[in-house]
Amino acid sequence: MAETLRHAILGPGGIGGLMGGSLARCGAPVTLVVRREALAKYPRRLRLESSFGNYDADVSITSEVPPTDVLWITVKATELESALPAITNPACVSAIVPLLNGIDHVAVLRSRYGAEKVVAGTIAVESERVAPGHIVHRSPFARLNLSSVGRPLLDDTIEKLKQLGFECRFIDHEPTLMWSKLVFLAAFALVSTAADMTTDEMLADPKWRRLGLSCIREGCAVGMAEGAKLDADSVIAMAMRLGTIRMRSSMQKDVEQGKTPELDAIAGPILRGARRHGIEVPATKELVAGVESRVGVASGLLA
Numbered sequence: 001m002a003e004t005l006r007h008a009i010l011g012p013g014g015i016g017g018l019m020g021g022s023l024a025r026c027g028a029p030v031t032l033v034v035r036r037e038a039l040a041k042y043p044r045r046l047r048l049e050s051s052f053g054n055y056d057a058d059v060s061i062t063s064e065v066p067p068t069d070v071l072w073i074t075v076k077a078t079e080l081e082s083a084l085p086a087i088t089n090p091a092c093v094s095a096i097v098p099l100l101n102g103i104d105h106v107a108v109l110r111s112r113y114g115a116e117k118v119v120a121g122t123i124a125v126e127s128e129r130v131a132p133g134h135i136v137h138r139s140p141f142a143r144l145n146l147s148s149v150g151r152p153l154l155d156d157t158i159e160k161l162k163q164l165g166f167e168c169r170f171i172d173h174e175p176t177l178m179w180s181k182l183v184f185l186a187a188f189a190l191v192s193t194a195a196d197m198t199t200d201e202m203l204a205d206p207k208w209r210r211l212g213l214s215c216i217r218e219g220c221a222v223g224m225a226e227g228a229k230l231d232a233d234s235v236i237a238m239a240m241r242l243g244t245i246r247m248r249s250s251m252q253k254d255v256e257q258g259k260t261p262e263l264d265a266i267a268g269p270i271l272r273g274a275r276r277h278g279i280e281v282p283a284t285k286e287l288v289a290g291v292e293s294r295v296g297v298a299s300g301l302l303a
Contacts, residue, residue, distance in 0.1 A: 004028055005157060008068040008093075010083055011075030012046075014127040014250070015099055017135030018142065019072050021048030024057035026160035033086050036063040043133035050137035052165035067092035070154065073109070074099050076254075077265035080108070090117070095153055097146065099123045101185060101250075102265030103178045119150035120174050122181040126247050139247055143167045145181070147174050179228035183219035184235055186266050186284065187212040188242075189251040193261065194290030196252065203243040212239065214283035222273040222281065255294055263291060263299045271301050 007023045009016040012032040024030045024046065034042050039061060046057045065071055065087045075083045077100045087093065090113050097119045098105055109118045126139035144161065146154060148170040158168045171177040191202050191212040202208040213236055220232040251261045267288050274281040285302055292298050 005069040005153070006067075007031070007157075008033055008065050008071045010065060010071060010073045010086060011079070012133075013074065013076075013129045014135060015123060015125070016072065016074030017046060017048065017129050017133075018050070018125065018127040018137050019074060019099070019123075020059060021046050021050070021055055021057055021135060022052075022161060022164055022166070023157070024059060025055045025164060026157070028157070029060070030057065031060040031062055031066055031068065033062055033065050038132065039063045041132075045133065047134045048137065049135070050165075051140050052137070052142075064088050065093060069094045070157070071096045072099060073097070076100070076250075077102050077105060077262045078260050080105055084112070087113075093117070095119055095150065097121045097150065097154075099144075100265065101189075101262050103182060103269045104265065106178070119154070120147040120177060121145065121150070122177060124181060124184070126250075128253070140245065141167060145169050145171055145177055147177060148172045173229060175223070175226060175228040176230065179219075179223035179226065179230060180235075182266070182269060183216055183223055183230060183232075184239060185249075186219050186270055187215040187239065187287075189249040189262075189266050190215060190284070190287035190291060192249040193252045193255055193294065194287050196294070199242045199245055199247045203240065211283050211287055215281075215287055218274070218279070218281040218284050219270050221279050222270050222277065225277040225279060226269075226273050251291070255291070261291060261295060263288065263301060268301055 006029050008031045009020040010033045020030045042061050046059045048055045071093045096117050099121050106120050123144050125142040127137045130136050144166050151170045162168050191208050195202050195208045216235050217232045220230040223230050254261050270284050
């Protein structure tokens with residue numbers, strides 16, 4: 001029987017809460033790492049409402065990352081730098097799995113903690129923290145993909161998550177792993193935020209559907225120039241299947257709540273890569289400008 005791994009969650013919001021609750025449901029010990037000022041009042045029981053079933057779990061709460069086998073980093077990309085001081089003793093962490101939006105954070109984490117410790121990963125899901133310790137998983141799916149270098153440690157964990165309802169894969173080629181999510185996410189996040197529409201609404205609208213599908217093609221062109229193996233038609237086919245699902249992006253929700261959107265993390269790699277490779281990305285630029293207009297602040301990405 002495989003040894004039960006200890007898991008810590010740095011950033012127990014929508015994604016971190018979903019992972020923490022699901023891992024606890026699989027029988028693993030889970031520690032949530034929260035801000036020091038929130039420690040005293042944070043509930044010691046995690047409540048997860050999910051399309052995979054509702055679950056309450058007893059969890060440990062701390063403000064510093066404890067000795068652990070797997071540290072899942074699930075903060076917003078805009079909050080990564082302020083969250084990392086909670087990792088006070090990296091030597092006591094066997095593996096770090098970041099599930100942030102974007103690509104650039106992987107290199108940042110490897111430069112600090114070592115390439116061998118950081119397992120690249122992505123997750124596609126709509127999950128939201130509605131109150132501290134109370135998570136609502138809204139989408140009918142949760143797709144978790146990890147670099148194959150994490151298979152020896154995480155294979156048993158992934159199998160248990162699949163039994164809950166997660167779709168999980170180990171992927172050998174890291175650029176393909178990371179860009180496969182980004183090209184879809186960029187279109188979904190930028191269109192939903194610029195248009196303030198749900199997935200079904202924007203796919204039903206000719207203007208926003210055209211911009212979204214063009215954004216996917218532009219992102220795939222840049223991603224392939226960066227070394228990823230991508231098929232724009234396959235990504236578009238997956239996007240079109242969401243026409244029957246009503247979903248909202250986390251960027252859209254952040255803008256509504258007056259929070260800083262993850263524009264640099266999500267659109268930045270496409271725009272910077274386009275400049276490096278001389279690729280035109282007019283739809284992506286138009287969507288970024290639309291998000292900036294809603295926020296009322298220029299991101300600097302279009303300069």
